[in-house]
Amino acid sequence: MGKHIERRTLLKSLAATPVLLSPLAAGCAQHGSSTSAGTLNVGQISNSVAFFPLFVAEEKGYFKDEGLKLGERPRLGTGAKVAAALKSGSIDLGGGVLTDAFNLAKSSEPGGTKVLSSLVTEYYVDIVVGKSLKAPSEAASVESRVKALVGKKIGITGPGSGTEALVNYLFDRIGKKAKTDATLVNLGSAATSAIGALKSGRVDALSFFQPIGQQAEADGSGRILISPARGDVADMMGALHGVVFSTQKLLKKKQKETDAFQNAIKRAQQDVQGDPDKVRELLEKYLKDTSPKALNALVPMLRREMPQSPTVEKRPYETARRFHQESKLVDKAPSFADMKA
Template sequence: MKPIKWLFSLLAIMILLIPIISCGKTTSVQTVRVGEVTRSIFYAPQYVAISKGFFEEEGLKVDLKTTWGGDKTMTSLLSDGIDVALVGSETSIYVYAQGSSDPVINFAQLTQTDGTFLVSRKKVDQFSWDQLKGKTFLGQRKGGMPQMVGEYVLKQHNIDPKKDVKLVQNIDFANVANAFASGTGDYVQLFEPTASILEQQGKGHIVASFGKESGTVPYTTFMAKESYLKDNPEAAAKFTRAIYKAQKWVNTHSTDEIAEVVAPYFEDTPKETLKTVIDRYKSQKSFATNPLLDQKEWDHLQKIMDESGELPRHIDYNKLVNTKFAKDAMSE
């Protein structure tokens, strides 16, 4: 009888241990290395996805770093320094036009308008675009989306950026605001929160939005090499689902709530400035409400690039845009 009692005791212990062992199991977590072209409130949904744990819910760990500039971001992606890049879609066109054997594919859109604003040195009660004629305009880097959109908007208002304004493009991105604050130029094209900070300091006045004027474009998207998406389709699907959760969250929560969540990423920016900027971007629908990059936006992007003389050649939508991950996320 004793061996039988011993056997039953052993079975009882094993039954009690099963739940403990099950609870101790760890789910495999995949790390995705993401390079953002700059640190910007413009990318609020991305920070929401991280802060609210949406990536963790999908079994992903996001290793985010700022790669400072389109060229550096794309170099990091092509050299496998990062897995996913958050950068303007025009960069994928430039890479493809150079004959890449492993093209960079846009798979999830984050912002859908330009994020820059026109800042005037003088306070203007009744602004009209023709007031720029004959003035010095500090633009952005040649070939980048801000500059191309800037020129496109000027042309829409019958201003030739090469003839009607003194266009300054030789100032480094990081120093454009400082150059303007120091007295260079009559108008400047700036991202937030720099534009609002200059306004608060009395050194400039926001008079227009390039985002409102230029229409919807795939201004900033998540992209990866074709080989990465082929080898990691599950990670790409999870990543896109997390972004979509964040987009829905941003779309249904207040400016104050969004500011609270993203504040840790902008420790040097006052909370009130954060709120001002987020509200401005929300009101002009800069944050995409879903990750789908549609063909109309893609065609508009290439039109803007073509008019600025920066489009190397027209690239078919299906060559550089993968909509599967976005559509699957939206249908779930």
């Protein structure tokens, strides 16, 4: 199929999840922040590599240095729950992907949703295959690698997730449908569950965020078959992916606090671009169950995938926005000016 159809399949999948209230969000008033001055509640999907700068800033005391106190720090499991918690006011800032921000914008007044921080400008989900699955090498075409997945059990974090979206997109490239031409197995977001399912043969492959692929390669349980972040899928290169987003109402009320947050994240991002040995030490603390070999592989990848500043730049934003527009994913994709905090 053509490139427009391929993009449409991926992006419909990315935004398929409805915005549901999480247990954290349930019962909270929908009137902006509930935190006191000088404090921010910051929620995120999981402890994926995209949110490593938040850990660095916490670990090195940058938030405290900037006069900011972090309150609740929930891991909410999905971007839809992050968006719902923002809308309810139970968190002030949300760590997710850009599509989550677009979804929130659809249910808000014009200009009511803002992207505050750029965390990752590559799509950090990989297709990882187990040892028993016979698949072509990295030198083979993406299409031939995808064909090896037909009829197989593929682990994803859950329905409507970016992990499912990647599988749907890749299957569409070869004229197949993941829901009927493979078996998608919902594993949740825990790294141990994903690796365990691959090792036990519960699934033949995984579509999972970093560092799952690096862990599988390090312990010999599998290998990365397809990686958008290393350039395997040209249409997905350079798009803004990992972000921190919020509401215009919150950002207006908490200008001082969000400025401090940005300053702390910038310092953390500069650390990621700094001494590789120090980055590895911090990464080992963040990803406690990750093998030394996987950590070694991740450090140079993070330096490529993460920007040197949290300022949201127009080019990666417009790349992602173009994907949404050309796929007819949303009636009107917010402009850069509308979404930039």
